[in-house]
Amino acid sequence: xxxxxxxxxxxxxxxxxxxxxxxxxxxxxxxxxxxxxxxxxxxxxxxxxxxxxxxxxxxxxxxxxxxxxxxxxxxxxxxxxxxxxxxxxxxxxxxxxxxxxxxxxxxxxxxxx
Amino acid sequence: xxxxxxxxxxxxxxxxxxxxxxxxxxxxxxxxxxxxxxxxxxxxxxxxxxxxxxxxxxxxxxxxxxxxxxxxxxxxxxxxxxxxxxxxxxxxxxxxxxxxxxxxxxxxxx
Numbered sequence: 001x002x003x004x005x006x007x008x009x010x011x012x013x014x015x016x017x018x019x020x021x022x023x024x025x026x027x028x029x030x031x032x033x034x035x036x037x038x039x040x041x042x043x044x045x046x047x048x049x050x051x052x053x054x055x056x057x058x059x060x061x062x063x064x065x066x067x068x069x070x071x072x073x074x075x076x077x078x079x080x081x082x083x084x085x086x087x088x089x090x091x092x093x094x095x096x097x098x099x100x101x102x103x104x105x106x107x108x109x110x111x112x113x
Numbered sequence: 114x115x116x117x118x119x120x121x122x123x124x125x126x127x128x129x130x131x132x133x134x135x136x137x138x139x140x141x142x143x144x145x146x147x148x149x150x151x152x153x154x155x156x157x158x159x160x161x162x163x164x165x166x167x168x169x170x171x172x173x174x175x176x177x178x179x180x181x182x183x184x185x186x187x188x189x190x191x192x193x194x195x196x197x198x199x200x201x202x203x204x205x206x207x208x209x210x211x212x213x214x215x216x217x218x219x220x221x222x223x
Binding site: 004009035040041042043044045048090092098099101102103104105106107 | 117119122143144146153154155156157158161163201203205207210211213214215216
């Protein structure tokens, strides 16, 4: 089975801090994604990556950056955390072929105080 | 931006009842995926429908993709408490990008 592991289940940080969320997948998937999930809004794509060192902006990239130095690892960075970035963050991976499912981690619930 | 509207947003029913969740868009998708998410976990894929008009069954769950590939429905027969969760539809397009609906939160009471 595909396993997508997010480094923290819960995280509390302060406004202005630089925050790193880490995600690792073990199935050699080309694609990796970062979403945030807020009640009633579903999942909104922040950034995705289709290969090492490649990244593309999603629908809501402002205030975030990403890093993919190795195929299995995709990091989300909040450059200067703000309270409106309090949310559930989900990482996913998939094969590049069309109509392939995305496999999700269990999420990181991030609170910015 | 492609949008997927799910309805209803919340549904609370008794065990044994039937229900249908709808996922609608004005955009055409190459496929439509349904996920279920339980508290404290990430979404897990239930099914992918690809062909317009396609119907897939997964035990008591029946998924249908609209003829024009713009909408989909999920019907649950004789719901059980184990069906409780957040149901998400997601439309797929080029590059395997997904557009997610807002979700339907289902609670099945014993």
